[in-house]
Amino acid sequence: METSIVIAGFGGQGVLFAGQLLAYAGMDTGRHVTWIPSYGPEMRGGTANCTVIISDDPIGAPLVANPDVAIVLNQPSFDKYKELIKADGLLVVNSSIITEEADRDDLETVYVAANAIAEELGSGKMLNMAAIGAMLQRRPVLEMATIEQALADHLPPRKSHLLEANLQVLKRGYAVADSVTH
Amino acid sequence: METSIVIAGFGGQGVLFAGQLLAYAGMDTGRHVTWIPSYGPEMRGGTANCTVIISDDPIGAPLVANPDVAIVLNQPSFDKYKELIKADGLLVVNSSIITEEADRDDLETVYVAANAIAEELGSGKMLNMAAIGAMLQRRPVLEMATIEQALADHLPPRKSHLLEANLQVLKRGYAVADSVTH
Amino acid sequence: MAQGRIVVDVERCKGCELCREACPPDVIELADNLNIKGYRPVILLDPKHNCTGCALCAVVCPDGCITVYRDLPVKGRRELSHAQRVA
Amino acid sequence: MAQGRIVVDVERCKGCELCREACPPDVIELADNLNIKGYRPVILLDPKHNCTGCALCAVVCPDGCITVYRDLPVKGRRELSHAQRVA
Amino acid sequence: MPKELLKGNVAIAEAAVRAGCEAYFGYPITPQTELLEHMSKRMLELDRVFLQAESEVAAINMVYGAAVAGVRVMTSSSSPGVSLMQEGLSYIAGSEVPAVIVDVMRGGPGLGNIQPSQADYNQVTKAAGHGDFHPIVLAPSTVQEAIDLTVLAFDLADKYCTLVYVVADGAIGQMMEPAELPPMKSLPEQRPDWALTGAKGRQRNFNTSIRMGADDLESFNQILQEKLAVIQSNEVRFEKLNTEDAQIVVIAFGTAARIAQSAVRRLRDEGLPIGLFRPISLWPFPEGQIAQIVGHKVNGKPVVQALFVVEMNAGQMLHDVRAAVGPGVPTEFLGRMGGTIPMPNEIEEQIRTLVALYGNPEKHLLQENGNGHHN
Amino acid sequence: MPKELLKGNVAIAEAAVRAGCEAYFGYPITPQTELLEHMSKRMLELDRVFLQAESEVAAINMVYGAAVAGVRVMTSSSSPGVSLMQEGLSYIAGSEVPAVIVDVMRGGPGLGNIQPSQADYNQVTKAAGHGDFHPIVLAPSTVQEAIDLTVLAFDLADKYCTLVYVVADGAIGQMMEPAELPPMKSLPEQRPDWALTGAKGRQRNFNTSIRMGADDLESFNQILQEKLAVIQSNEVRFEKLNTEDAQIVVIAFGTAARIAQSAVRRLRDEGLPIGLFRPISLWPFPEGQIAQIVGHKVNGKPVVQALFVVEMNAGQMLHDVRAAVGPGVPTEFLGRMGGTIPMPNEIEEQIRTLVALYGNPEKHLLQENGNGHHN
Amino acid sequence: MATIINGREKLVYQRPEALTDDYTHYCPGCTHGTAHRITAEVLDELSLREDAILVAAVGCSVFSYNYLDVDACEAAHGRAPAMATGIKRVNPDNLVFTYQGDGDLASIGIAEIIHAAGRGENITAIFINNAIYGMTGGQMAPTTLLGQKTTSSPFGREANLTGYPMHMAELLAGLPGTAYSVRRSLHDARHVIQAKKAIQIAFEAQMSGLGFTLVELLSSCPTNWGMTPVEAVEWVKSDMIPTYPLGDYKIVDELKAKTKRGKKR
Amino acid sequence: MATIINGREKLVYQRPEALTDDYTHYCPGCTHGTAHRITAEVLDELSLREDAILVAAVGCSVFSYNYLDVDACEAAHGRAPAMATGIKRVNPDNLVFTYQGDGDLASIGIAEIIHAAGRGENITAIFINNAIYGMTGGQMAPTTLLGQKTTSSPFGREANLTGYPMHMAELLAGLPGTAYSVRRSLHDARHVIQAKKAIQIAFEAQMSGLGFTLVELLSSCPTNWGMTPVEAVEWVKSDMIPTYPLGDYKIVDELKAKTKRGKKR
């Protein structure tokens, strides 16, 4: 069983960390994991993304043409990945920024107002956690508990005071994903 | 029919030019020829040499392990080439500088007081011609006439006033080689 | 005091705010929404017509997003109409 | 005027004559015959004992061929013999 | 030690530190830079030598200096930077001192791009500089292996007084995977006896790559060639996956190999007789082992029907495979270039075509099934 | 024109001048220096561009500049200097502009010595820089051929917008032989339309080796590979001597070939069935032609019993010969290294041994004799 | 340049024609963009766009050939002056200029720039000094300030380990082949205008064949300095200028006149 | 150093111990030999022979490791300062010095020498300026005088084609990492003695960790200048010194004292 997850958005939306968090959690549960970022001067342009693969078997390609899951935090990423995503795949959309709806009916789509949630619970910077929460509600590749643990273990020291808030955002994202859908 | 000739001595003894002269003459008589110098910082050490091959057929190696003829103008060259020279080969020795005699009896050796002859006829710098003359007397690979022509054609302009003298030295070398021998 | 206005190419603007910093009368503001590149562009917010058309904003803009216009001084206008009369 | 002498390593010498040029009393000459390297080395030719042992020749010799000795001043000699007495 | 989630570049750097690397000289270049950055912190913390050189040319010559002084030293770069090191590498080879070079390959030629590539294969294995020499070239396909081969690289460099390349690509350099780091090796008390340390109480040492006399240089080259021959017989490394009964054997290294591996696994699970051969040492190249696999017969008939070489270049290792097996066996090729990574499904499809083309029908489905996972 | 006695280095330089070389940038290095020296005089006399660069790195990048400006341009160097050009060469390949490079090879690795060598074979044919590309590589074996191939080099460079190497060695560079120079070519009125000359009255031109997107860079590489394939089918050059009925075929290039040739001639005169195959284009390598010779059969039996490769290196072309013919036919090797030139007699002896080993007894003496001289 | 566009208004500033319409890939507030813009303005004002050949270098400005609408090529890292030399020698009448970062010009490319100046190569180098390697993510450059933390000097640059900031404008001014070598800054409007003037003089000097010309521009790198664009230009003023004094380090006499005349626009 | 060898005489000069017994391959009268000899004398007098590591460069002095009896290696052309850096960084207590020609140091190796100085690398460069490429047979160097004919400037060096002579002692003096940068000459006894003194100061400065030190020595190349050895040293005096003024271009304060004390022997 292998799940490929792409997380994409602007730099500053916590895209890379969100991916690493999934990878850590996967590793802690004894799974094979890979994490690979987009790198180089494209960054300068502003959008960043990373691919995480969580699998029971050794992982071949760390990159995939068509991911099982795509978490898109901004418009350009939405435009790009709603096309690439695998049929019956999951598309997690940050509806705080992305007003459009996906025009594919072979997808499961969940809309989460990530910025809104994060701002409400303290700081917009935590929006990535809301999206992760939403994804895990639909694709329980990992237990919420493991993610929470991973977050506790790997949140950079200078942010440790935000741990609680991050956890709340994570849970809220999970919760809303339960309700909202199309 | 292929003849390989090594000319060796100190820089300044006209070693390279003497070799080129043979090559020009060979070319002018429609033969295949190659000329190749020793090059690089060994020069700095003081001794120079070149290898000339004159042949009726296309020439393979421009260098030979054991030359048919060796013209040695100084002691180090004498020491080196009297060993390398081919059996029944010709060794032309500048007896103005080299007092020793070759200890090989499978060689034809001719001793010519090149410096002495050249100085007598104008300038010690022409000693190379004396040696060439001596060699041609024993190994008529080329007509004296062709060499004289080649000399006339290729003596650097700034030395043209020395043409006559050079020709005389050449002839004298040829002449003495006739007489002297061991 | 001369009057002027600027036009910002909002899709090209990256919201760096250097122009805003450079503007003496401080009539440049960040817009509320993002452009397609995801940047929050600046706009001219000048109800009181304080923009002097000094072009300092344009001079510092790294992305060449700003076009600047300045009202002709009354004298200038007269000259113009004069010129027109002549024409 | 101090007196001295030099010893030239003739096999090492390349006959460049820089030492000869440097020698104030001009007591260095080219030898008549070549060394094994084919160079004409220099030698000390100092019948009148004009060499002062100033070592200028040695200082300019690129090949470090020259050793220089200088006679001890009379005073120096006495000191030495004194020293010897003490010993 | 417990597994950590490590980025390839960082893992290689930390592995070098723990292997006793005393000096690092390098110059930034994507996708290798995190390696240099990790060194800039760790080496100073440990009071070892880190220096960002003014260029790759300077970096490799600083490496040369530290190497003649007898310490474990390393540099790292990516394709264009490696090109600039060619002269220095040749000098290092010509003076037989140990050094470790990491090349995290990117797309070329020219500035190209910074995406993963394997297009320096020929440059590192066959022409790491002018003259006749070969560095040992080790090609990891996982972060863990990158760590292990980096440690090995230092040991081999010392053992044979030779250059050792660790060649990764942008994917392995940038990727994070769980991996285990080796324990910290303590630094040696003293330098090798040939090292330049000042001629105190001993004959002076000197080190040079010049041999002006053709005979001298030839005999040096003979010695060098003999050493290389020894390396060829001792240091060939590779991995085999289901090659015993495979009719189609995929040959790939590094990232291309790990991708091919998932394709091979999937096909095995379907019972198709596919195997994977992964050279780990690109030089010495496991030509004998490949020839052997191709030569393997079951009651007189050769088992292998075709080879399928997969690379992230235009077919550089392919040439070595052909040299190893000759025109006898069909050798097909899939090459992605310019920083494109082949995807498992395209490899899978191609293999299916090959099976159709060359496969031995009645043998397509294996008796025992899906034994694809252990090797 | 009448034959003149010309030194290889000077002959190449003058040939370039007459082929319309408008700019030369180089750096002194033995045994190539006379080439640069000749240029320093001639180019200024003709009011063309000569510049001694501060280094080979600068030289190749100046060449790159003149090339993008659309003129015929050349540089020359020898092994260590060529190593320093690798990055620049890769950029030139990556931006598809024409340029001619002369490598007068010397003994390596490292500073090595300045004697003749062929040890840059791999570097020029397979890894002239990082990334997937091959320059055309032409290897003269006489001064006359050095002239002819230099002229050809400029034409091929322009025809394919590619790098062309003329590779000689110290012997050919330093040797004087009678040779004939081509007439002086007049310079073109105008530059190619892609040339950088200022965007007057036209869309701007630009030239780069960057393709940031992996797809872009891959499609560029595909185009490049297609071009190389065309070159491979059009530009293979070689010379055969008595290969028709030869049981032992000697394969050699450049200086090694001319030496082997005299050995082969002598043995032919004795009636021994020996032939010589001389690759003139080292890339594209005449693998097909070699395979053909080996494949040649007379009433069902292969004529060629063994190949004998002779090089002035450790066996670099040997690898390509093996790749061409496979393990089928015995391929023996004689390599002299470090600036040593093989002597005809040693080649002769070795061939005799091979004849004894592999030769086909009743066929040893040929019917018609001593036809060794024409080919 | 002000054109009256209707009875009431005149156009006092607009995007120069020598810039293409491409959006740059530069980070918000990066003054690379400013340097491009003023270069384009000078090309327009001297009508040299059709004579110009840009030699882009490797660095964040690697794509500058996409933004300046002139004939252009892209050199190997540090080798732009050599490539420019190759071009200029065969195209003596073109305006040939390089656009190089400090890693490119002062580190890996210092040999090429010094020898170009030493030869009095008749080219112009526009030198963007942002005290860091921008493109590769903020490593130390030879121009990095003492104490400055970068991703390859994590403890701050220490003189005893990595020496001192390189002063290229001063160093190159020392070579007789150099006709013009100045340092300017891009941190505010007044300085941007002065920077533009310097580029104009350099281009004019090249077109009159006076020799090698260099314009060093202190520039910001908000991203790798970890600052906002506004903080970054502040830092240029507060920290960079003290280490890198602005000024004219070499002006050959033939140019002195021009520079005097030079009025700010 | 004068030792009394018998009652009547004392030994006032003998070949230094730090020279091996090998005969050098240098041409007659080439002052490379002189530079070797005085270097060896300093090593003896400061008893640094056993601490020294020589980094020979590519040039006529390529074999200097055969003549100086110290630990030694041979760098790639121009890269001696980089190689020396690698050695010095791992052997901080050794005396590490390069011996480079002008083609090596001022042409192909200018990046490495400038950055070594820029870093204040604690090494010494002995720089033999003979205005030519000796080993390769007399091509132009960056240090070749204007008008000087060489085998690659057959019509004499022209500034408009190849620029101006490089003044390395001055250029390197401009870098803050440089502790000592001077130019001396080897054309006569007095100057040889001054040259030796400079090498001594440079070595002392390095051993006290003051930073980068350079001693530029004007040297003769009779062979490629086409002169006799005596004419050649004359030419150094008459033609080279006017272009390359002898002098102290940088002496850090810590050293000033020493240099004052410095008496001629």
Ligand SMILES: Cc1ncc(C[n+]2csc(CCOP(=O)(O)OP(=O)(O)O)c2C)c(N)n1
């Ligand atoms: C030979 C080589 N080495 C290294 C690199 C990687 N590289 C790309 S840009 C760069 C430095 C850029 O810094 P700078 O020149 O200061 O330009 P900036 O991005 O700061 O404007 C480096 C090291 C390369 N492309 N080529």
Ligand SMILES: Cc1ncc(C[n+]2csc(CCOP(=O)(O)OP(=O)(O)O)c2C)c(N)n1
């Ligand atoms: C990379 C490289 N390029 C060129 C050469 C050839 N080469 C050897 S020495 C030398 C120049 C020597 O001149 P210089 O440094 O002035 O030393 P000198 O012989 O004058 O003392 C050159 C160009 C080389 N060995 N390596």
Ligand code: SF4
């Ligand atoms: S300076 Fe330009 S880019 Fe920055 S905010 Fe103002 S308009 Fe936008």
Ligand code: SF4
């Ligand atoms: S033109 Fe002047 S006043 Fe108007 S917005 Fe720009 S800076 Fe402000």
Ligand code: SF4
């Ligand atoms: S010591 Fe002085 S006087 Fe004596 S030979 Fe030498 S230079 Fe002449």
Ligand code: SF4
């Ligand atoms: S200086 Fe030295 S080498 Fe020259 S002649 Fe005098 S002793 Fe001989």
Ligand code: SF4
């Ligand atoms: S990284 Fe720095 S230099 Fe590069 S574009 Fe961004 S801000 Fe500008």
Ligand code: SF4
């Ligand atoms: S060539 Fe010149 S520098 Fe070299 S040894 Fe001879 S004289 Fe000295």
Ligand SMILES: [Mg+2]
């Ligand atoms: Mg920078």
Ligand SMILES: [Mg+2]
């Ligand atoms: Mg020199």
